[in-house]
Amino acid sequence: MGLLKVNSLLTQFSSHTFTLPRQAPWGRRANQVAFKASSFTTCSASTERRSANYQPNIWEHKFLETLKNDYAGEVYKKRANSLKDEVRHLLDQHMRVNGDLALLELIDDIQRLGLGYIFERDIQIALSFLKENSLIIEGSDDLHTISLHFRLFRQHGINVSQDVFKVFTDPQGNFMEHLSQDVKGILSLYEASYLGIEGEDILDEAKVFSHKHLMNLKVKNIDLNLTELVRHALQFPLNRTIVRLEARWYIDAYSRRNDANSNLLELAKLDFNIVQASHQMEVTDLTRWWKNLGLSKKLPFTRDRLVECFLWTLGIAYEPEYKSLRKGITKLLILITTIDDIYDVYATLDEAKLFTAAVERWEINAVEGLPEYMKMCFSAFHNTVNEIAYDTLKEQGCNIIPYMQKTMMDQFNSFQLEAKWFHMGHKPKLEEYLDNAYISIGGPLVAFYVYSLLNIGINKEALECLESNSNIIRWSSMILRLTDDMATSKAELARGDNLKSIQCYMHDKDVTEEVARKHIRHLIDEVWKKLNGELWVESPLPPEFIRIALDTARVAETTYQNEDGHGIPDQETKTRVLSLLVDAIPVT
Numbered sequence: 001m002g003l004l005k006v007n008s009l010l011t012q013f014s015s016h017t018f019t020l021p022r023q024a025p026w027g028r029r030a031n032q033v034a035f036k037a038s039s040f041t042t043c044s045a046s047t048e049r050r051s052a053n054y055q056p057n058i059w060e061h062k063f064l065e066t067l068k069n070d071y072a073g074e075v076y077k078k079r080a081n082s083l084k085d086e087v088r089h090l091l092d093q094h095m096r097v098n099g100d101l102a103l104l105e106l107i108d109d110i111q112r113l114g115l116g117y118i119f120e121r122d123i124q125i126a127l128s129f130l131k132e133n134s135l136i137i138e139g140s141d142d143l144h145t146i147s148l149h150f151r152l153f154r155q156h157g158i159n160v161s162q163d164v165f166k167v168f169t170d171p172q173g174n175f176m177e178h179l180s181q182d183v184k185g186i187l188s189l190y191e192a193s194y195l196g197i198e199g200e201d202i203l204d205e206a207k208v209f210s211h212k213h214l215m216n217l218k219v220k221n222i223d224l225n226l227t228e229l230v231r232h233a234l235q236f237p238l239n240r241t242i243v244r245l246e247a248r249w250y251i252d253a254y255s256r257r258n259d260a261n262s263n264l265l266e267l268a269k270l271d272f273n274i275v276q277a278s279h280q281m282e283v284t285d286l287t288r289w290w291k292n293l294g295l296s297k298k299l300p301f302t303r304d305r306l307v308e309c310f311l312w313t314l315g316i317a318y319e320p321e322y323k324s325l326r327k328g329i330t331k332l333l334i335l336i337t338t339i340d341d342i343y344d345v346y347a348t349l350d351e352a353k354l355f356t357a358a359v360e361r362w363e364i365n366a367v368e369g370l371p372e373y374m375k376m377c378f379s380a381f382h383n384t385v386n387e388i389a390y391d392t393l394k395e396q397g398c399n400i401i402p403y404m405q406k407t408m409m410d411q412f413n414s415f416q417l418e419a420k421w422f423h424m425g426h427k428p429k430l431e432e433y434l435d436n437a438y439i440s441i442g443g444p445l446v447a448f449y450v451y452s453l454l455n456i457g458i459n460k461e462a463l464e465c466l467e468s469n470s471n472i473i474r475w476s477s478m479i480l481r482l483t484d485d486m487a488t489s490k491a492e493l494a495r496g497d498n499l500k501s502i503q504c505y506m507h508d509k510d511v512t513e514e515v516a517r518k519h520i521r522h523l524i525d526e527v528w529k530k531l532n533g534e535l536w537v538e539s540p541l542p543p544e545f546i547r548i549a550l551d552t553a554r555v556a557e558t559t560y561q562n563e564d565g566h567g568i569p570d571q572e573t574k575t576r577v578l579s580l581l582v583d584a585i586p587v588t
Helices: 004-014 059-065 074-098 100-112 120-133 143-155 162-168 176-179 183-191 199-217 225-235 243-255 262-293 306-316 320-346 349-360 363-367 372-396 400-423 430-439 443-453 460-467 471-494 501-509 513-536 543-559 569-584
Strands: none
Touching: 059 262, 074 100, 074 120, 074 262, 074 569, 100 120, 100 143, 100 243, 120 143, 143 162, 143 183, 162 199, 176 183, 176 199, 183 199, 183 225, 199 225, 225 243, 243 262, 243 306, 243 543, 243 569, 262 306, 262 320, 262 349, 262 569, 306 320, 306 543, 306 569, 320 349, 320 372, 320 400, 320 443, 349 363, 349 372, 349 400, 363 372, 372 400, 372 443, 400 430, 400 443, 400 460, 430 443, 430 471, 430 501, 443 460, 443 471, 443 543, 471 513, 501 513, 513 543
């Protein structure tokens, strides 16, 4: 886009026909409108409203506004930089002297300690070295070595055939029983099996075989550290785990190892704390924005989940360079959560239609036709989205609004369809439900803004890919939807919401809830295979986006593993927030 065109569009943003008050309740940007929170009521006396009875926010604003650790200073950053040089020297030494397995295990440790983003280029060089010079596959019959090699290469988009595991199977294709005595090897096989794609029967068998033997493991005479790794892996397989959360756990586990490298461990702790200090400042800024917005007070029937939304962004992009992305996506998530509750719980069908129509018009004066309680929410959403579009135009020279409108309308039409189903008492079949539900969960909408906020350049082919909900977006969003349904369907049905995938399948096939849950879990596993396969599909979307799409599915698996960790924050969610956002790791 030419400079004159960019300047012209910037002028259109900044000189919109409406006027702004001198003091808006949130930071003013181009193309924003403000409403006084005190002027609104939240209900009509003549309309019966439902209530979801959501739990109140458990995080006090004063607490969030004062989050701080002691690791933001330059002295810690200087020490961390010195340790980075030591770790690079360690990687180089392993490439030259210590052998293939030692190098693979070092790379694995670096990644699990949360340091992979720092040494990304070094790791790529090391893996390329192994690919070009190593005989590790041909020269080894060690299950741990082969499995670790397979997993690390696939994680980095280097395809390795499942046939490397044939050496461990009998003529019928079954894994040989004597392997069960090799606990370290079985654990590595188990982790590798989660990177399987469609049609890989050997990896399907590997998962069943390894899971069975790990579950039946007799811990007597087994190293305690290895036992701990097994227990953790059975609950949180690496390929389906939040990287930042895994790092926090693995730092403690690694520190108990006799062979732990002191420089690597110190760097992991320091870097975790330094990055946490940055996250704390972001939460403080977001808390003030959310409090000044006033939506949680004026719309008390909605979920007030700012911290939980920020936790999602840590799951998809915790690295320091994604500060703007985290803040933008957190704002979008909390607003979409609020609007979702309006459609699901509070709005009449006619009111839902009015809100959808206002989004379609995407004009400031569209608020005039909305009920009072919707006006403030629409204006907040309008301002936040336009702020992202404005920044994208200013910094990347691309007007994303035409593509943005298509994605937004997909989202709000899906909300409206679900509202229509509820008010009409419609019971969709599973396929009909899923065709809409992977959009209504918000995955495609968030994916569009993630791409815009990556700030690495925008191209037309990628925007068209986003607009059409390409497979990487569809499969990631489908996992998000299905895991959400597995965790939330009982609570949502209890308050009278629409049927979810479990109930749709129950009605389709006339089966019990237990059978339906097993089927949905099977669907999730099958979609993961499709998602894994996207690593080797040529795409106009950048590698950074592909990784975040995968991480979105990982966040979903972790958040909804036991209960609804987003809508109903449990003790596990509280513990995660404290460990990732509040408590620093003692370094000495």
